Amino acid sequence: MLVLHYTGMKDGPSALERMRDPASKVSAHYMVEEDGTVFSLVAEEKRAWQAGRSWWQGHEDLNSRSIGIEIVNGGHEYGLPPFPDLQIDVVIELCKGILSRWPIPQTRIVAHSDIAPDRKEDPGESFPWKRLAESGIGLWPAEKAPVEPWMMHGAAPGDLGITVDGLRGALATIGYKVERAGEFDDALAAVVRAFQRRWRPARVSGQGDVETVALAHAVAALSLAAV
Numbered sequence: 001m002l003v004l005h006y007t008g009m010k011d012g013p014s015a016l017e018r019m020r021d022p023a024s025k026v027s028a029h030y031m032v033e034e035d036g037t038v039f040s041l042v043a044e045e046k047r048a049w050q051a052g053r054s055w056w057q058g059h060e061d062l063n064s065r066s067i068g069i070e071i072v073n074g075g076h077e078y079g080l081p082p083f084p085d086l087q088i089d090v091v092i093e094l095c096k097g098i099l100s101r102w103p104i105p106q107t108r109i110v111a112h113s114d115i116a117p118d119r120k121e122d123p124g125e126s127f128p129w130k131r132l133a134e135s136g137i138g139l140w141p142a143e144k145a146p147v148e149p150w151m152m153h154g155a156a157p158g159d160l161g162i163t164v165d166g167l168r169g170a171l172a173t174i175g176y177k178v179e180r181a182g183e184f185d186d187a188l189a190a191v192v193r194a195f196q197r198r199w200r201p202a203r204v205s206g207q208g209d210v211e212t213v214a215l216a217h218a219v220a221a222l223s224l225a226a227v
Contacts, residue, residue, distance in 0.1 A: 001056065001062060001065055001066035001067070001104060001108040001109070001110065002066065002067050002068075002069070002095065002098060002099070002104050002108065002109045002110070003050060003051055003062070003066045003067070003068045003069070003110055003111075003112055003115065004068075004069050004071065004091075004109075004110070004111055004112070004122075004123050004127070005028065005050065005068060005069065005070045005071065005111075005112045005122045005123055006070070006071050006072075006073035006074075006075045006122040006123040006124055006127070007031070007070050007071065007072050007073060007074075007075070008073070008074065008075035008076070008077060008078075008122060009074070009075075010074060010078065011072070012031070012033045012034065012037075012072040015031065015070065015072060016031060016039060019031065019041055019070065020041070025049055026049055026050070027041060027042055027048040027049045027050060028041060028042065028048050028050040028068040028069065028070040029041060029042045029043075029044055029046075029048050029050070029067045029068050029069065030067075030068075030069045030070065030094060031069075031070040031071075031072065032069060032070070032071050032072060032087055032090055032091050032094065033072050033087070034072050034073075034083075034084050034086075034087050035084075035086065035087070036086045036087055036089070036090040038090060038094060044067055044098065044101065044102070047063050047064050048063065048067075048068050049063060050063065050066070050068030050070070050112075051063045051066055051068065051112070051115060051116070052116060052119075052120075053116060053119070054112075054115035054116045055115060055116075055177040056108070056110060056114065056115045056175045056176075056177075057107070057108065057175040062115055067098055067102065067104075069091065069094060069095070071083065071087065071091060071123055071127075072087070073123065073124070075121070075122055075123075075124060076121055076124060080124050080125070080126050081126070082126055083123075083126065083127060083128065088128055088131060088132075091132075092131075092132060092135045092137060095109075095132070095135075095137045096135070096136070096137070099136075099137070105226065105227070106137075106138060106139050106226045107139065107174075107175060107223045107226050107227065108175075109137055109138040109139075110175070111123055111127070111129075111194070111197065111198050113193075113194040113197050113198070114175070114176065114194055114195075114198060117176065117177075117190045117191045117193065117194035118187070118190045121197065124197060125196075125197045125201035125202075125204050126201070127201075129198055129199070129201075139219065139222050139223060139226060140199070141199075141215065141218045141219060141222055145211070145214035145215045145217065145218035146214060146218070147210055147211075147214045148214070148217075150162050150163060150166070151163060151166070151210055151213045151214055151217075152210060153210075154207070154208050154209045154210045154212075154213055155167050155184050155208030155213060156184060156207060156208065157184050157185070157186075157189060157207075158183060158184060159183060159184045159208075160182075160183045160184075163208070163213060164182075164183065164184050164188075164208070165180070165181050166213065166217070167184075167188075167192075167208050167212075167213050167216055168180055168181065168182070168188065169220075170213075170216040170217045170219070170220040171188075171191055171192075171195060171216055171220075173220040173223060173224060174195070174216070174219055174220050174223050175223070176191045176194070176195070177191070178191050184208060188208075189206035189207075190206070192205075192206050192207070192208055192212065193205070193206040195212070195215075195216060195219075196212060199215055199219055200212060200215055
């Protein structure tokens with residue numbers, strides 16, 4: 001797997017110091033500064049402490065099966081600043097290099113928030129996932145997601161029924177940890193927010209509105225086609 005993070009600290013030197021401190025119990029394979037400087041911190045074949053308690057496509061202990069990139073950015077605590085173009089250019093090239101060395105499927109290139117939606121928000125809704133996908137890194141639907149009649153009312157907290165179950169099934173197919181049936185509860189809302197941060201960053205609400213439901217099914221279809 002390939003997991004992308006933001007550092008969520010005031011600056012790069014502070015983040016680098018923390019990841020170099022064994023007492024912090026936090027590490028990543030790479031850190032990319034705002035000016036494009038790349039720090040190699042853990043060998044790719046070694047286990048880094050970057051994923052934490054997480055789950056994706058039925059797997060736990062993702063630290064043992066993933067390469068992590070920390071991208072210097074203040075994150076939500078510091079106003080979620082935009083990622084500089086140069087920094088993203090370097091991230092793209094770094095990802096391409098990793099993918100050339102490891103057989104990582106497109107469905108297993110993820111945000112930290114994807115694999116830990118109940119506790120993580122990074123790299124956040126300002127991260128340009130579409131731009132990465134256009135460079136061959138991760139998935140992005142090519143067209144506007146079609147809306148089926150049964151999606152027309154969306155899905156809201158407390159709802160039960162075909163739309164909620166369909167949304168759950170689509171998110172599970174993509175890789176999220178979500179039950180296949182049940183009412184729209186807080187756990188599902190957390191997963192929906194993670195999905196929106198990744199694929200619908202303009203509206204991170206945790207609500208299963210029509211566009212979100214349709215988009216989840218489109219990404220699920222894309223994920224199945226990519227396997």
